[in-house]
Amino acid sequence: MPLTFDLPLEQLKTYQGINPRPADFDAFWEKSLAELSSIDPQVELVPAEFQAPFAQCFHLYFTGAGGARVHAKLLRPTQGNSPHPALLMFHGYTGDSGDWFDKLGYVAAGFTVAALDCRGQAGLSEDTGGVTGNTLYGHIIRGLADALKGSPEKLLFRNIFLDTVELARIVMDMPDVDPNRVGATGWSQGGALTVACAALEPRIKRIAPVYPFLSDYKRVWEVDLARDAYKEIQDFFRHSDPTHRLEEAVFEKLGYIDIQFLAPRIRADVLWGIGLMDTICPPSTQFAVYNKIVAPKRMVIYPDFAHEPLPGLYDQIFQFMLGL
Template sequence: MPMLDMPLAQLKEYRGCTPKPSDYDEYWERALEEMRQTDPQVELIPSEFTTPFADCFDLYFTGVRGARVHAKYVRPKHTSAPHPAIIQFHGYTGNAGDWENKLQYAALGFSVAALDARGQGGLSEDTGGVKGTTMNGHFIRGLNDHPDQLLFRHIFLDTAQLARIVMSFDEVDADRVGAMGGSQGGALAIACAALEPRIKKVAPVYPFLSDYKRVWDMDLAKDAYAELRTFFRHFDPQHENEQEIFTRLGYIDIQNLAPRIRAEVLIGVGLMDSICPPSTQFAAINKMTAPVQLEIYPDFGHEGLPGMNDKIYQFLKSL
């Protein structure tokens, strides 16, 4: 068969090459404490979009560093007992999407919350305030500043905070909450399950933001990872600080968060994915200690994986 990356047997053993910072656990405990100390000031505003079996809201909350973060929230009507919920995450530069693709879960009697990642294509704020470049890329935002200023630190915390908010709603059973998403959304689903251990099931598809050094070594710092090459060209053209840069990216590398996941995992991978190379995805998968159901698509890249949405639906409906 054609091969973009390592043979499958090698992929199943690969555990990443991006350095992990020595204070990684302390970093995230400090970050989570900042999140816990942030008053979310939750606001639910009824949407003009209506459907006979669910109520739809624009949900706003205050995240770390004072940003007002937006999500779409769908709550089924005519339910008495607390019910499950799904947290949805979108791809890089995108937004929470239309209401329509949340209704399949509302029809099951689930609530659904879909995050707008701050500073991307939706309504969430990016409060900024970092040293260094703010041009063309989010995972390099704050890379020239203190690690606590990395933008994806804040976005990862938003995922956990949204999950905590949804779990606090009277209508939601906090023990029956799942997370899902593709590409960046897959990375955020993994981050959410890692930082909020009550997440019960997580369904990422070809997750982004994993094993940055491997992307560089494969000469695939383009498309979704193009900002990495841009950063080196502008700020370290002779790669004198390469080790330090990749180590700092290790704070926001989902492979390092993966061991924290307690949720049951269903993950889809295309072996011809040149956007988020398979080895970068397996770097995270192989560090997961929770049960993992792996769905492999040998001939597919960063695109729709036939039947994968149905597999995710069947997986999450049993929450």
């Protein structure tokens, strides 16, 4: 089935994105990582009510950027070899880390599993706030007003990206985990966080992002898909810049949290899932990221599928991660 709203597949394979990249992008993220390293994570493990015969299940809490207490589900096998591999899981936009049950397959295969709750969304993580402008909803634009005033470190997704790094570091430091055998996966927002985590923590060895969010914001605007997951961009313009006087500056500041610019830092092997009918995270915005990855990579393309379950992909990801 031909694409009706985005670029033809042959053009997608070379598309490089149109969102502006901040001139100090690399320095911004190096400074952010240095800040993260200065924070005592104060890790706390609390046994969960849910347990399984072959798994220990915990609520994991740590302190992230801005002093927020961040939560993740942690499951580890009760038997098997140590050190063993681990998998980081990241959830979709507005959601949470999900049930314990859907992580047990990896635990049964000998993995420690850590599933993050994004701060300020449906899970148990804390959002410490502290920004000006719209906070009714919309994490893409949270802190954008401050970024336009010269403080891009206020962008909420900057802190969420750093939370993925801190979680990876905590898991890698666990005595029963092999830090050289850690992977990450997630769908939509979770796919974006998978990319960000592997870019900012280069020890990650395998990643499986599926139709990731948070890329090439200006392209989303250009193809008139600033709705659904990206609707808050339109809301920002309508409420804070109705004549688009600041349009170029807005997209440039969003560039700090555009995963396409993090992609060249990835050293992990990549298995990427995409549906070419995806109007939530348009294919061109995904290829803008994928085409910048220089590590080994493979894309699984579903021509007739949108932002929805992709048959057989969970199985492929499981088999891929067993290679850790």
